[in-house]
Amino acid sequence: MDAALAELVDELPDGVVVTDPDLLEKYRRDRAADPRAAMPLAAVRAESTEQVQTAVRWAARHRVPVVPRGAGTGLSGGSTAVDGGIVLSTERMRTMRIDPLTRMAVVQPGLLNGEVKAAAAEHGLWYPPDPSSFEICSIGGNVATNAGGLCCVKYGVTTDYVLGLEVVLSDGTAVRLGGPRLKDVAGLSLTKLFVGSEGTLGIVTEATLRLLPAQPPTSTLVATFASTLDATGAILAITSAVRPAMLEFMDRTSINAVEDMLRMGLDRDAAALLVARSDSQYLAAELEMKTMAAACEANGATEIFETDDATAGEAFVVARRSAIPAVERRGTVLLEDVGVPLPRLPDLVAGIEAIAAAREVTIALIAHAGDGNTHPLIVVDPADEDMARRAELAFGEVMDLAIRLDGTITGEHGVGRLKKAWLVDQVGPDVLDLSLRIKQALDPMGILNPGAIFS
Structure with missing residues (x-):
């Protein structure tokens, strides 16, 4: 893969592609500390949607697995590196704009949950999804796992606040789903399909989030x-x-x-x-x-x-x-x-x-x-x-x-790699087969986060 990696390095700005084994060590696993984590070929620290597209197109040409990664705080092994693959980190994608009139935030995935909360608060607004790790977990990871938290009993989880997404698909195409509209039922509800998909269907590069007025005193x-x-x-x-x-x-x-x-x-x-x-x-x-x-x-x-x-x-x-x-x-x-x-x-x-x-x-x-x-x-x-x-x-x-007890193997952390063996017992073979068909339709080469969710 040396020649192919050189091609990837040449296609992206200096410092975006990391191949040094010592630097790659931090990209091997998330907080779940999956013992089966491999050493990736490279980590791509993308700074824009266009750079994500470049990396994914390269991966598609060479049939290289792509493991998306946010802040690395995941607890189910969803960002475990795989043999022969690259890790695509969104940690450097950190732009944000708040629209107080429409009560919306348009954010890139590398921003931390707590940073979005703080920016909203400056306008007298509130972003409710509230993982215990809100100070260190990223919006991209929250969207990927449909994260919840302490306020969810009254205010709901991440998907309840996602109005739109920009997603890079497995062939490098970037699509916009949903948008800054509170009511929008045109076409299939594709936005929600990607929330909680753990990077197996596409890579989120931007999210439009609904904000609420500031929480009253408690x-x-x-x-x-x-x-x-x-x-x-x-x-x-x-x-x-x-x-x-x-x-x-x-x-x-x-x-x-x-x-x-x-x-x-x-x-x-x-x-x-x-x-x-x-x-x-x-x-x-x-x-x-x-x-x-x-x-x-x-x-x-x-x-x-x-x-x-x-x-x-x-x-x-x-x-x-x-x-x-x-x-x-x-x-x-x-x-x-x-x-x-x-x-x-x-x-x-x-x-x-x-x-x-x-x-x-x-x-x-x-x-x-x-x-x-x-x-x-x-x-x-x-x-x-x-x-x-x-x-x-x-x-x-x-x-x-x-x-x-008619429950679930995950309420908010995702299936990842650590729980996928139990997924069929929860959802049943027919639902798992339907999920696999959707995965195959959107990722026919199987390069997006292989081994996550699906056995």
Whole structure:
């Protein structure tokens, strides 16, 4: 491939194509740390749609796999480099413009979620999709995985805010889908097809995002429980009565991991902690807070704390956001992303606890509880081969459990490469075949992110 790589280098500006093995190391894998990651032939750090087109056309001519990559914060191995392929990074694509009149942002994929939020806020606007990693994850990755986050229980996920996309297809053609229109039903709904497709159908080079007026002031409720069963009972009682702006869950292991890191006085003896928010206004907010407090009290909460103080409330939200890095301090983490219909959430939580006990592994559990979307964090010492084996078994059993409960193997992180073996069990062979037919139609040579999503 030396001659072909030289051709690619010549076609793009200096510094765009990286071939040095030491520099390529950072492009081999995402945060999922897939052990099967290969060393790519090159990384293309594109700065424009035209440069993405050039790289993809080159890849199509030479039948070279292309793995799209954003900030590298993905948690399912969606950006794992493959043998004989290139990594196409959008990290340098960072232009943005905000239109306050139409409440829209037109952004390139390398911008971080937090940067878009901050730019919108300067105009009194808000971009709601809110992954815990919002400060370090990119818009391109959010679109690729249809990312969610803490505010989704009330405000929805990434796809709910994508009005238009520019996408480079597998032959290098750039197409514009959707656009700056709040109502647009002309033709097939192709824009939504690419959201969540994990770079297997095309590479997003621009997104038109819907913005909202700034979020109203919030009130925060924090409740602790002596058992996870009590906590899940409170979750169901809350969601059956109100639609909170946030409803998050942490179990004892995650509470203690966060307390070890932040030293903020969390109750180490609590079996579970809920963080709930209301952003309704006036009497509606007061009613929501009373309803959530009553639901927690009726389900055996050992302590309930309420505050309208933004700083005090945000401290607990930061604690919840810190759970994954806090648990990662205890060992290598196999991170899951399973979700179930809300009535089955108590069964899912109890089932995960049973799997942890049976396999003798530590599973810290956090959740976007109002969505039924949980993140079981399986803690592993890689040097302990038997523990690693038991952890891998537990990883699969958690997904099997979610599927049995009519749930999903991923609520917001994507299938990637780590979960694709379970996809057919969730969606069934007919739906998987339909998905493969769409993939083949848009990527007949199979060069876009091969090995992601599909076995």
